[in-house]
Amino acid sequence: MVILIIFGYVVVGGVELLLWKERPWQKVLVYLLLLSAAATFSVLLAIDVRLPVPEPLGTLRNWLQKLWQ
Amino acid sequence: MKKDLARVFFLCAVTLLTTGCWDYTEIELRDFVVGAGVDAVEPKVIVITEMAKSTGTGQEAEFRPVVLTTEARSLTSGAHNLANPSGMEIFWAHAQVFLVSEEVAQGGMLTILEPIIRARDLRSTMYLLVAKDCTVEEVFKSKPPLLTGVSQHLTSIIRLSAISADFVPQQLWQFTGDLAAPGISATLPAVELVHEGGNLMPVVRGAAVFKLDRMIGWLSKEETQILALLKGESEGGFFVMDTEIKGNTTAITYEFRGSQLKTKPIVDGERVEMKVSLSLQLGVAGTRGADVDFSDPAVVRGVEEQVARYFTRRIRDFLRLIQEDYNSDILGFGRLLWRREPATWRKIESDWDAVFRGLPVDVEVDCRIAFTGFRAQPIKMRN
């Protein structure tokens, strides 16, 4: 499954990069970084569905809750 | 060009992925449940199903009912166990009737209903019925005279409720709604088996009275007529009443042509009272040849008064039965009070059973003969 997912991302990334008319290095870099992040995310979730959801605003909420009480 | 290729690729991928192949089944491998029921809950749930077995193809396709019984620890597992004896995937979405035995109804309907309302493929428009003086299995194995299959027979009887006032049909959602709402108790129509030409065949008449989800008693066919009238769900049907006209007593057959019901709570300080006004439109279907002239207004007025008195008496008897004997608010007086007089309801809600037992109900029946068939007078025989 993991291999299949990675393969899928590689194919999609490869095909799409081929389709680009021009390939400025900044865009390619960002694209590849994001795509590999997405692939990592998919793989992590494929391995363990119970992957915890981070709460970037969680600390802010906890702090506000404290103030409230 | 490259872009077009990509689009074609996308479209192919979408068509391949959105078909839901995982849920694909051949129709030949499916068996359709048309009706089901439960005969016992303890120690094991006995599930009876009637399925439509199709034979032949195309124009000659015919459906033959097959009745299967299984035992299991729960309704759902029993229903799924059926796949084994039938050798088919069971398709439940066409189930139209669901029967429970008296014993199951007395034990509490919730154990049976909970998995049904949770189930994705059972419809909330399924009709619920209680088997009276027989088991569900006997009902499903009986022989309806005209239609193939008991479920189909029962469904078509129920759909005829417009011309018969002998029962009040209840769909699943109506029954569960009555269980959930405050100040109303549920009823379900009853199925009985009658002998007909050496065969047993099922008929729907009367009603089972519930308190919460447990059945506590029966209503006869006549009492159910009153129930239908007072629930505002009576649309048709006939009744025969001994009517006195000019000193002679004749049995006249009347037909319900329509009825308007108004139920109103009257709150006066601490005192709560219900006012039921029923107005009936009747037709005369036959006088058994007696010489009754309906073109005479005095005759009509006399008949109307007698019918009104007759129904007032029957309604009073019915109210006594449900208030004192059953103490079950199947007419939803409490719910009406909750909706119209919430402040009063808040005070008496916790004590409703006791209040309902002694609740004064003012009954007012108004009757009008609206129709006497094609003629006002019977046949005039030459002396």
Add this chain to the structure above:
Amino acid sequence: MMNESVPERQGIALVFLFIVGDSFVFGLARWAGRDLWLSFLVAIVLASPLILVYGRLGSLMHGQPFSEALPRLLGKWPSRLVALTYSAYAWRLGCFVTGDITNFVQAVSLPDTPQVVMAFGYAILVLWAVKEGIEVLARFSSVMIIVVLLILLTALGLAMTEVNLQEFLPIMYDGFWPVLQGAFQILDFPLLETVLFIGLANALTTKKRSAYKVLIPGFLLAAFFLMLFASASVAILGEEAYMTSYFPVFMSTARIDIALFLTRLEAVVGVTFAIGTFLKISVCLLVASKTLAHTLGFSDYRFLVTPLVLSIIPGSQWFAKSIMEMEQSATKIVGFTDVVVQVALPLVMWIVAEIRMSKERKNKAGKPSGI
């Protein structure tokens, strides 16, 4: 790309479908039970000022693209931070909506089909739509709104025989608190999710027309439509069934039975849900891509679409891991993240932008160049 512009009617259709799209099948304002129509009225009153703020922010952008307007309004780095927040929020919302549709389809008709497969099918379509941009999405919604309205209003009309107005009585038996809870729930989802349109405001605003003209009618139409639908569902199902089932509208259309002939219309409602969710996911990802592009300092967003869209496939399984969690996320009363993004941040942005703009106007007061 620079001159994206959406005609008024199409814009209204877009906003309408965005709000109604995936929300109408849920038990909206179910906390209020039979008083939910009151919840809707309260929610509309509470939401309107915020929608005006969103519209005002859109107008302050003068039809410039996000990447030009936002730095002008907020300064360079704050604008990037805001853009990142909105990008994350939009992506998260897209994941939730994808989870909604996959859970719905699985619960209703295809129990054995893995949700990932459906999410994948959606992702491919969304990928295409987002790459085409807002103009195509708006045209799509101007066509689809007819289909959706036709289906839903027909279903509603046919269901009228099942409606029992007595179900609304007594009014506010349990006090005002449940009504308020219900109102906050519909503010959170779906009414104030309109906040995403700040990111698309350049297309909705032209020199002659401000974003209000699109946002306000779209919002009001959608809100009243949802109120009508939810109220009809309560009147058909009764309060108890409405409050306890996952998809009450679906159940109430299942009750339609016209002379034994016209039944099982719920499948058609499923179709409108599918259309609506598609549009909503597309808008979410469009906003996510655009704002992320701004955060990273690019003016073109299209190259970011593929990774973002592909990641909603796992994302849809990540945020809501079961139908219970999905239902929770849809009908929770107040979500902290949502309050921050839907209420606090737009208000702060608005105030900052107004102050900066008035300063700018003062500076330019003596000069002939005008905006």
